[in-house]
Amino acid sequence: MTRAIDVRGLNKSFGDKHVVRDVTIAVDEGRITGFLGPNGSGKTTTLRLLCGLLTPDSGEGEVLGLNFRTESAGIKRQTGYMTQRFSLYDDMTISENLTFVARVYGLDDRAGRVDRALARLGLADRRHQLAGALSGGWKQRLALAAATLHEPRLLLLDEPTAGVDPKARREFWDEIHELAAAGLTVLVSTHYMDEAERCHDIGYILHGELIARGTGRQIVDASRLITFNGEGPDIDRLAHKLSTQAGVISASAFGAAVHVSGLDRAALEKAIQPYRQPPYRWTEVAPSLEDVFIQLMGDPRNERPEDRTEDPRLS
Numbered sequence: 001m002t003r004a005i006d007v008r009g010l011n012k013s014f015g016d017k018h019v020v021r022d023v024t025i026a027v028d029e030g031r032i033t034g035f036l037g038p039n040g041s042g043k044t045t046t047l048r049l050l051c052g053l054l055t056p057d058s059g060e061g062e063v064l065g066l067n068f069r070t071e072s073a074g075i076k077r078q079t080g081y082m083t084q085r086f087s088l089y090d091d092m093t094i095s096e097n098l099t100f101v102a103r104v105y106g107l108d109d110r111a112g113r114v115d116r117a118l119a120r121l122g123l124a125d126r127r128h129q130l131a132g133a134l135s136g137g138w139k140q141r142l143a144l145a146a147a148t149l150h151e152p153r154l155l156l157l158d159e160p161t162a163g164v165d166p167k168a169r170r171e172f173w174d175e176i177h178e179l180a181a182a183g184l185t186v187l188v189s190t191h192y193m194d195e196a197e198r199c200h201d202i203g204y205i206l207h208g209e210l211i212a213r214g215t216g217r218q219i220v221d222a223s224r225l226i227t228f229n230g231e232g233p234d235i236d237r238l239a240h241k242l243s244t245q246a247g248v249i250s251a252s253a254f255g256a257a258v259h260v261s262g263l264d265r266a267a268l269e270k271a272i273q274p275y276r277q278p279p280y281r282w283t284e285v286a287p288s289l290e291d292v293f294i295q296l297m298g299d300p301r302n303e304r305p306e307d308r309t310e311d312p313r314l315s
C-alpha cells in the first residue's frame with residue numbers, strides 16, 4: 001500500500017511553548033486516521049503542519065509523495081481542509097457558496113464540479129437555500145462539499161461534527177467512508193468516542209506527543225487495562241467511593257452500571273471486594289477506548305515533559 005504520509009521528528013513551538021514534540025507518523029493511502037487528545041494537546045497544530053499550513057521547526061518526510069518542507073505548495077493544492085468553525089457565507093445560497101469557492105481556487109469546470117458535489121452530498125434539492133438557514137448537520141455537509149470541490153487526495157477535518165446531532169454525525173461519517181473507499185486519505189480530530197471507533201486508525205496526542213497509535217483494538221490491547229463492570233443500587237455513590245481506592249484509575253457511572261478500571265488486578269479486586277455480594281453483580285469487560293484514554297491521561301509517565309522529575313520510561 002502507498003504511504004500518503006510519512007513524516008518523522010516533527011516539532012513546533014509557539015514562543016517558548018513546545019506544542020508538537022517529535023511526532024513521527026505514517027499513514028497509508030485511503031485510511032481514516034483519528035486524532036484524539038485533550039483540549040490544547042496539539043491536534044490542530046499537527047494537522048496544519050502535515051498539510052503545510054504551518055512551518056515546522058524540525059522534521060522530515062513526505063506527504064503525498066512530496067517533501068513536506070520544501071514542496072508544501074504542491075501538498076496544499078491536493079489537500080482539503082475543513083476548519084473547526086463553519087467558514088462559508090451565511091447570506092449566500094449553497095450553490096453560490098460552492099461556486100464562489102470554485103472561483104477563488106481557480107478550478108476548471110466550475111458548474112460541473114458544483115453539480116457533482118451537490119449530488120454526492122445530497123444537497124441538490126437545497127441548492128437555493130441560504131447557508132445561514134441550514135441546520136448544523138447540513139452546514140457541515142456543505143463545508144465538506146467545499147473542502148472536496150477540488151478533488152483532493154488528502155482531507156483534513158478538524159472536529160468536523162462538534163455540536164451536530166447523532167444522526168447527522170452518522171451520515172457525515174458515512175460520507176467520509178465513501179470518500180476513503182474512493183482513495184482519499186483522511187485525518188480527522190475529534191473528541192467523540194463513537195467517531196474514534198469509526199476511524200481505521202487512531203493517534204492519541206497528549207502534551208504534543210503522539211503517545212498511542214494503531215487501530216482501536218491495538219490501542220486497547222496495548223494498554224493492559226483491566227475493567228470491571230458493576231451493577232447494583234446507588235451506583236453514583238459507589239463510583240465515587242471506588243474512585244478514591246488504591247489501584248483504581250477510573251470509576252465512572254454509566255446509567256445503572258459502574259466501570260472500574262486499573263492496571264493492577266489484585267488492587268482492583270481488593271477495591272471491589274466489599275461490594276462483591278448481592279445485590280451487586282460484577283463482570284470483567286473489555287475496556288473501552290474512553291477507559292484507555294482516561295488511563296493514558298492520568299499515567300504519571302505521560303506527564304507534561306517539563307513537569308517530569310526524571311524520565312520514568314528509562315526505569
Ligand SMILES: Nc1ncnc2c1ncn2[C@@H]1O[C@H](COP(=O)(O)OP(=O)(O)OP(=O)(O)O)[C@@H](O)[C@H]1O
Binds near residue numbers: 014017037040041046
Ligand atoms: N498560533 C498560535 N500561537 C500561539 N499558540 C498557539 C497557536 N496555535 C495553537 N497554540 C497553542 O498550542 C497548543 C496546542 O493547540 P492546538 O489547537 O493544536 O490543540 P488541540 O489539541 O487542537 O486543541 P482543541 O481540542 O482544543 O482544538 C495550545 O496550547 C494552543 O493555545
